[in-house]
Amino acid sequence: MSGLQRKSFSNILILVLSTTVFLALWAHTANATLDLLRVGWDKPTIYYLIKAGKGVSPQAVSDVVTAVADWGALPQGAPILEPAVPGAKSADIVIHLKVGGGRVLGMALAQTTSKFSCVLKSVSIQLSGKAFGNSFSSPGTRNVTRHEIGHALGLGHSDDPQDLMYAQADSEEVFGPFDVYPSACDINGIDAIYPLVKCDDIPRNILCP
C-alpha cells in the first residue's frame, strides 16, 4: 500500500458508495446540485488498469471496461481514458475488483501531487462484487464503476437521487437490470473542471439543468 506512505503530504479523498436506504421526505422542487471535488487531471490522456482478484468473472471485468468507456464522450478538454499498455504494473487509475461482501459497493481514493495542489497524481478504485451477500448484476457492476470513475475525474456527489453521482445507490441500481449513465448534470460538472488551468477556477458545485 504505497499510497498510505504518502498520506502525510498528499490530499487524500475517500468516497464511498453504500447501499444505505434513503427516504426522501420532501418534495423535489429546487434544481439539483452537483458538488465538485476541486481536483482534476492536467494531462490529456489518463491510463487505467484493472486488477481483478481471485474468482472475479471475465464478465465483471468486461462490465468494468464497458462502464469506463461510457465516460468516453466527454466534453472537449476533458482527459481521454485509455487502458494501460499490456503488462503495465500501474496506471493513473487502478481499479481493484474483488469478490467480496459488506456494505461498501465502491470506493475511490485520490491523491494529488502535493497538499497544495488540485492536480491528481493517482486514483485507486475498489469495487466489490457483492453487497449484503447478493451478487451485483452486470448493469450493477457498470453503475458502480461509472459512479467511481466520476469521482476519479473530479466529480463529487449530486443531491438528486436519480443521478449517477448520488451518494447512495438503491438496490435496483446495484442488483437490478437497469444501466444508469452519466447525466447532463455530470457532463456539465466535467465541463466546469476541464480543461484544468487554475485550481481556483473549479467551482465548489454546479446547478444541474
Ligand SMILES: [Zn+2]
Ligand atoms: Zn460516491
